[in-house]
Amino acid sequence: MGRAPCCDKASVKKGPWSQEEDAKLKAYIEENGTGGNWIALPQKIGLKRCGKSCRLRWLNYLRPNIKHGDFTQEEEHIICSLYISIGSRWSIIAAQLPGRTDNDIKNYWNTKLKKKLLGKRAPSRRARANHELGGATLAATGGGAMCGGGTASAAQALSSSALERIQLHMRLQGLYSAFSCAGISSNAPPQWPKLEMTLLPNRPLPGVQPTDAVATAASVQHHPQSLVGHNLAAAAAAAATTSEVFETEQLHPAAGANYIPGGPDDQRTKLGFCSSSAEAGVLTGTVEMSSASLLGGGFGYGLHDELYDFIYSRCDQSVGGAQGGIVPPLPELQCPDGGAIIGADEKFSAWTASCDHGPDGAGHLQGNSVNLHDYVLGYDQ
DNA sequence: AAATGCGACAACCGCATTATC
DNA sequence: CGATAATGCGGTTGTCGCATT
Incomplete structure (x- = not known):
């Protein structure tokens, strides 16, 4: 029945x-x-x-006070940040954006933001080769090949949403490991996402479990800043908070002398990027976007700037090695059987392979790959 | 000018969760 | 406490308008 x-x-x-x-x-x-x-x-x-x-x-x-279209950069910040962290939980994301509906945000993500973030990279040669050999590809998101050799089911266990999040995470991890490779302290604090800053203080995330993507990725990298500590139960009530509170308490958190409302640092802080001065104490090195320049060092252009520019297509305006909006492709994801690759890119992988990513490999970038298993277990979709 | 492709958005569908009896 | 109804949610589809061929 x-x-x-x-x-x-x-x-x-x-x-x-x-x-x-x-x-x-x-x-x-x-x-x-x-x-x-x-x-x-x-x-x-x-x-x-x-x-x-x-x-x-x-x-x-x-209903009153509904906004349509014309998403602001601040709203894009929040959507991107939350999507990476919690996935396609549009109602939760919408609760952080007064006047926006989950449907609106979902449509905006699917039609614009997703392409902005994931659609810029051409398929790698290896991915193309896999495809030519009969391996299925995840063309829609520009993702890499599925697990080959009869292990497609493992990849199928991942929704496109999860894969998108993996891709975003891997990009971030690639940038993060760039610091380690450049001889910068491996104890550098987590760079992303800093949802504690991004979310409304009184709008915690319901249903965000430690097994979720960020918590998983964060924990395996010894990143304490996961979503675990949020008060999950109060979200519904919190969602009723006014936009004024949102603006004053959340989006303008910086109280320091360097804070410039509406300025570049402001934008970055809203998304959870530390100001360059704030991170200077720990991160004294620099990173550039291209693999070649990664090897060669660079100017005072920080990870957060990189990510910010990545999201907002500003690489071509920035200093350092980023050229023409080209972003570093994903490092590889390797299936548990070691046989298949997701999101491969030879240049970046060759570079990361030369790096020492620490002794306890589980979940870290291992050579030029990451154990897919860590992610599969972490996703609930 | 017509055909086709594509993006954007509104709406629907079905499953999961919650509330009620 | 279980069954049923109502609601919430996310994925998917349908439609429209614009751009390109």
Whole structure:
């Protein structure tokens, strides 16, 4: 026995809403509220719509203070940061962006931000070769090849969302390890994500478990800054916080003398990037984007700047080796059986292979690869 | 000018979770 | 405490408009 339908589909209208329907629904809810029963609501007001459809229409378009389009950089910051951290939990992300709906954010991510972040890299030669040899590829996100040799199921266990997050993480890990390789202290603090700064203080993340991507990636790198410490239960109530609080308490956290509202440092701080001065005490080296320049050292261009520029396509405006917006491709992901590669890139891998990433290899960049198993276990999707 | 491709967005669908009886 | 209903959520699809061929 299947589940009973929520409404009689034969007598329910589908498709775009008319102005009359919108007006009816809006007028009724503004006057009477939803009555706590969306299913019964359309009959009350004479709408031939499913209750779920009414709810969606109200939540996404008719309720007051809804914003559409024109996402700000701050909002992009938060979306990117949270997506990397918690994945496609759009309702949670939406709760951090007053006036935005989960549907809006989801669409914005799928149509713009995802391409911005993941769609810039051409497939590696190896990935192409795998594809030519019959290996399936994850073309949609520009991702690497699936596990080959009959291990496709392992890769299939990863959703595209998880893979996107892996890709983003791997890029970050690649940048992070660049510091280690350049002889910079391996005890350097975690650079990403610093959600403690990005999230509203009173808007913790519900349902974010230690097994989630960031926690996993962070823990295996001895990064204490995972999401684990957040108060998960209070999220729903927290989501009702005003945008003013959001602006004043969250997005302008810097109180130091160097803080310039709206300035570059401001933007970076909002996303959780330390200011270059703040990290100077630990990170005295520099990193550049291209593999060649990574080997050769560079100018005072920090990891956070790199990442910021990466996200906002500013590499071509920056100092150092980044050229023409080219970002360093992903290091490789290796399946547990050691046989297959995800997101391979020869240049970057060759470079990382030359680095010593520490004694306890599990979960670290190991030579030119990372054990996929660590990630598979960490994802819940 | 027509055909085609593509991006953006609104809406639907089905599953999971929560509330109620 | 289990069954059922209602709601919430994320993935997917459909449609429209614009750009390109």
